[in-house]
Amino acid sequence: MTTPRDLLMVAMDAAPVRAVERGDLALALAAAEAVDLLAARAIALDGERIVPGYRPALTDRLLDEAASSVAQQMPYEPVGEWLWRRGRGLSEEYLTALEADGQLTRRRHRRWLLLRTDEVVLVDTPARRDAAHRRDSGEPVLAALATAVGIGEERPDEAPDVTDDDVTTVITALEDAIQELAAERQRRDRRRDDAAVDNVRRGY
Known part of the structure; x- marks a missing residue:
């Protein structure tokens, strides 16, 4: 399994207790x-910009698509911009992939808070148990990703010990x-609240 698939499984296991915003997860x-x-050395970082690597054979279709989406010529794309572009609709793509692999099943009368419009549950598979073991062992990269989207305990005083500078970037x-997205949600909520107050003043 890959880190994105492990992260999605961890998020789904956590969803009945702590919902994850779809945009944050993407x-x-x-x-x-x-x-x-x-x-995999399919990409490298030059400062905060993603540069293409030597494109090894990637057996995971979505990872291969991710590698293909990297700008191949200068000026290379900053990591943050690539996350926004690549992340669009990515949660749904991974759900579809997990379902195709038999990792998910659909069940009536059961809704995950994570995915309010989809009645999907994880199947008890070796991949799910491996993802849970990776989470429970405190593996730094998965822990850092999970912490960023609010899965598990509140952020500790010391961040998970990610020692690779590029991964830290x-x-x-x-x-x-995620902070930018949260700020945008707050602005949207404030505009909606202001509009509601205006409607009350106008007698609606």
Whole structure:
């Protein structure tokens, strides 16, 4: 399994207790892809910009698509911009992939808070148990990704010990993007509340 698939499974297992915002998860899945692509040397970082690697054979279709989406010529794309672009609709793509692989099943009268419109549950498979073991063992990269989207305990005083500088850059870009998305939600909620107050004043 890949880091994005592990992250999605961990998020779904956590969903009945702590819901994850769909947009946050999509950004985190893109960050998880970047982490795996760095490990495979399919990409590298030049400062905060993603540069293409030597394109090894990637057996995971979505990871291969992620590698293909990287700008091949200068000016290369900053990590944060790539997360926004790659993350669009990514949660649904990974759900479809997990279902195709038999990792998910659909069940009536059961809704995950994570995915309010989909009645899907994880199947008890070796992949799910491996993802849970990776989470429970405190593996730094998965822990950092999970913490960024609010899965598990509140952020500790010391961040998970990610020692790779490039991975740290990706995690930082993810945290910045999630904060930006949260700020946009607050602005949208404020506009909606202001509109509701105006309607009351006008007698509606």
